[in-house]
Amino acid sequence: xxxxxxxxxxxxxxxxxxxxxxxxxxxxxxxxxxxxxxxxxxxxxxxxxxxxxxxxxxxxxxxxxxxxxxxxxxxxxxxxxxxxxxxxxxxxxxxxxxxxxxxxxxxxxxxxxxxxxxxxxx
Amino acid sequence: xxxxxxxxxxxxxxxxxxxxxxxxxxxxxxxxxxxxxxxxxxxxxxxxxxxxxxxxxxxxxxxxxxxxxxxxxxxxxxxxxxxxxxxxxxxxxxxxxxxxxxxxxxx
Numbered sequence: 502x503x504x505x506x507x508x509x510x511x512x513x514x515x516x517x518x519x520x521x522x523x524x525x526x527x528x529x530x531x532x533x534x535x536x537x538x539x540x541x542x543x544x545x546x547x548x549x550x551x552x553x554x555x556x557x558x559x560x561x562x563x564x565x566x567x568x569x570x571x572x573x574x575x576x577x578x579x580x581x582x583x584x585x586x587x588x589x590x591x592x593x594x595x596x597x598x599x600x601x602x603x604x605x606x607x608x609x610x611x612x613x614x615x616x617x618x619x620x621x622x623x
Numbered sequence: 624x625x626x627x628x629x630x631x632x633x634x635x636x637x638x639x640x641x642x643x644x645x646x647x648x649x650x651x652x653x654x655x656x657x658x659x660x661x662x663x664x665x666x667x668x669x670x671x672x673x674x675x676x677x678x679x680x681x682x683x684x685x686x687x688x689x690x691x692x693x694x695x696x697x698x699x700x701x702x703x704x705x706x707x708x709x710x711x712x713x714x715x716x717x718x719x720x721x722x723x724x725x726x727x728x729x730x
Contacts, residue, residue, distance in 0.1 A: 536719070545724040546658070546666065546709050551717070560717045563624065596665055603672045608719075609656035609711065611677065613665040 503527040503612045505597050510617030517587050521617055523580040523597030531555075531575035534600040536610065537582050539593035547593075550582065551600065565591075587621045594618050625649065625714035627722035634728045641697040643725045645710035648691055655693040656711045657686060659704075666709065670695060697727070705729045 509521040523535070537549040550561045550571040559571050570583040580597050595617050598610035627647040635641040645655060654673050658666035668677055670686035673693055683698040697704050710722035 538721075545707075546660075546711075546721040548711075548719040548721060551719070558717070562718065601671075603654070603675070605654075607654045607672065607713070609654075609668055609671045610658070610666070611668050611671075613667075615665055 503599070505599065505612055505614035507595065507597055507614045507617035510595065510619050512620045512622060513587055515588060515621055515623045517621075518583070518585045519587065519619060521582040521584070521595055521597075521619070523582075523614055525578045525580065525597075525599075528599070530573075530578040534602075534608065535573065535580045536598045536600055537571065537580075538596045538598050538610070538613075539591075540596070540616075541590070541593040544593075549595070552580070584619070587619075589621050589623070592619060592621045625720050627710050627712060627720055629708075629710060629722040629725045631723070632726045632728065634730055635697075635700045636730045637702060638699055641700050641704070641727055643695045643697075643708050643710075643727070644692050645694070645712075645722045646692045647712060647714075647720075647722075649714045650688065650691050650693055650712060653712045653715060655686070655688065657684075657695045658709045658711065659706045660709065661706045669708075700727075700729055702729050 504526045506524045536551040552571045568586045572581045597614045599612040600608040601611040657670035660666040673688040674686040685696045
């Protein structure tokens, strides 16, 4: 059974840092692109960042570029998101999601974790 | 930046058909994906590549595409289908975009 389990969420002050982790199991982690997607309270889904299967390619939403860093450790089947210079608008539930290539290099997110809540407060 | 536009809400009676649209300029060239999200839960993929249904998703969920608009159709709506629905695609770059989301209410 595919499982993605996030951890590391919590309360942090404006300008502070936090590192999220996502532990993967039930599939060959090293062969899949994985992503972070967030959802602010009462709002819609927002894609945050993606990392290729090898870790060589990383992409970010403009809203987090330069502040967040995505990484992975395929030996530990783990995905990470280092979040620096946090702002109030970063308050959200952060989901890790596996990207499935359905052909033609087009991908959807076929498995999601349950999410980790990050609250940024002054 | 690229946007995918959905109606904020759709209301439907049990047993009727619900249709949710998603509009974006790149949709003629890029596939769309649809997710269902119930309160307090993670999203679930219900349609991929515009019209394909993942295993385990009921047959009443279907998808279609026409020009710059894709449509998620829920046939014979049941109370359990009440949820938020999001489309997702890309503008052809290496980034992803989600639609604005549609709340489906079963009357």
